[in-house]
Amino acid sequence: MKILLIFFTTLLFAWQADFENDKIGLYTKQEWKKDFPNATGYRSSGIPQKRIYIEKNDSKVLCVRFEKGLSNKGGAKWRMPFSAKNSVSLEYELFFQKDFNFNKGGKLPGIGGGEAPTGGKPSKKGYSVRFMWYSSGTKNSINNPNLANLFLYLYLPNQKQKYGLNIPLNTLIVPNKKYKIKLFVSKDGIIKVWVNEKLKLFKKFNLNTIPPNQLLFHIFFGGHTKKWASPKRQKVCFDNFKISR
Numbered sequence: 001m002k003i004l005l006i007f008f009t010t011l012l013f014a015w016q017a018d019f020e021n022d023k024i025g026l027y028t029k030q031e032w033k034k035d036f037p038n039a040t041g042y043r044s045s046g047i048p049q050k051r052i053y054i055e056k057n058d059s060k061v062l063c064v065r066f067e068k069g070l071s072n073k074g075g076a077k078w079r080m081p082f083s084a085k086n087s088v089s090l091e092y093e094l095f096f097q098k099d100f101n102f103n104k105g106g107k108l109p110g111i112g113g114g115e116a117p118t119g120g121k122p123s124k125k126g127y128s129v130r131f132m133w134y135s136s137g138t139k140n141s142i143n144n145p146n147l148a149n150l151f152l153y154l155y156l157p158n159q160k161q162k163y164g165l166n167i168p169l170n171t172l173i174v175p176n177k178k179y180k181i182k183l184f185v186s187k188d189g190i191i192k193v194w195v196n197e198k199l200k201l202f203k204k205f206n207l208n209t210i211p212p213n214q215l216l217f218h219i220f221f222g223g224h225t226k227k228w229a230s231p232k233r234q235k236v237c238f239d240n241f242k243i244s245r
Helices: 029-035
Strands: 003-007 013-017 052-056 060-066 076-081 087-096 105-114 126-134 148-155 165-173 179-186 190-195 198-204 212-221 234-244
Touching: 060 212, 087 105, 087 212, 105 148, 105 179, 126 165, 126 179, 126 212, 148 190, 165 190, 165 198
Parallel strands: none
Antiparallel strands: 003 013, 013 234, 052 060, 060 234, 076 212, 087 179, 087 234, 105 126, 105 212, 126 148, 148 165, 179 190, 190 198
16 A cells, blocks of 8 residues: 655645555455544444455455445445645546446545535535436436436535535446546635546535535445435445545
8 A cells, every 4th residue: 555645834735545555355444544544434434344345456446345225324434634725636546347237326535624514414614525426217317227427416515405416527427437536626615526637627616715624435325215225236446546735
């Protein structure tokens, strides 16, 4: 596992994880602590539930397994706080296994600021900027469970609705193809998204000048009801996480 974790009191902060020195097989709490410094949420991380593991493809990757019939209680959820700054960029790569069934949709990792609200509990003291895939049976989606559309999923400080705001990124997601995601968030409200190095979003939101301060490693089906659940045992894998500013 190659990790670069640098703090200077002025401008520089960087972290990256490529899992190359982790052992193939079930992901351990010790590896998690090393790879994601100061991470919280071990009980819901998927590690004690034996849903997280390392496998070798072209390189070593971190995989999350979804169990059949589980929605937001499955997958993986943890947070990695870092010192707040004016802006931050998050990058990572992911691919869904061959014949992946996207069902209705699910969450993907992103960045939070302040209290970083999720789960239908918005807060004026924070925001979260994550990604979602949407597939068949969902508004603004396609009618094929093996295809999905990528959206930005936002909880904003001053929103009135209970759940997050969906913003289409005009990106089709298919199984067994690698996607490189890049997200930029600033306390001034500028949010940018690139997918495979193509700019998909450049927009300003009201973030109440709250600086970004945490990685949200959220990957699960849902929604929270059974209709959102994974229809079978399947996986998604990640590589080359990087945070910079």
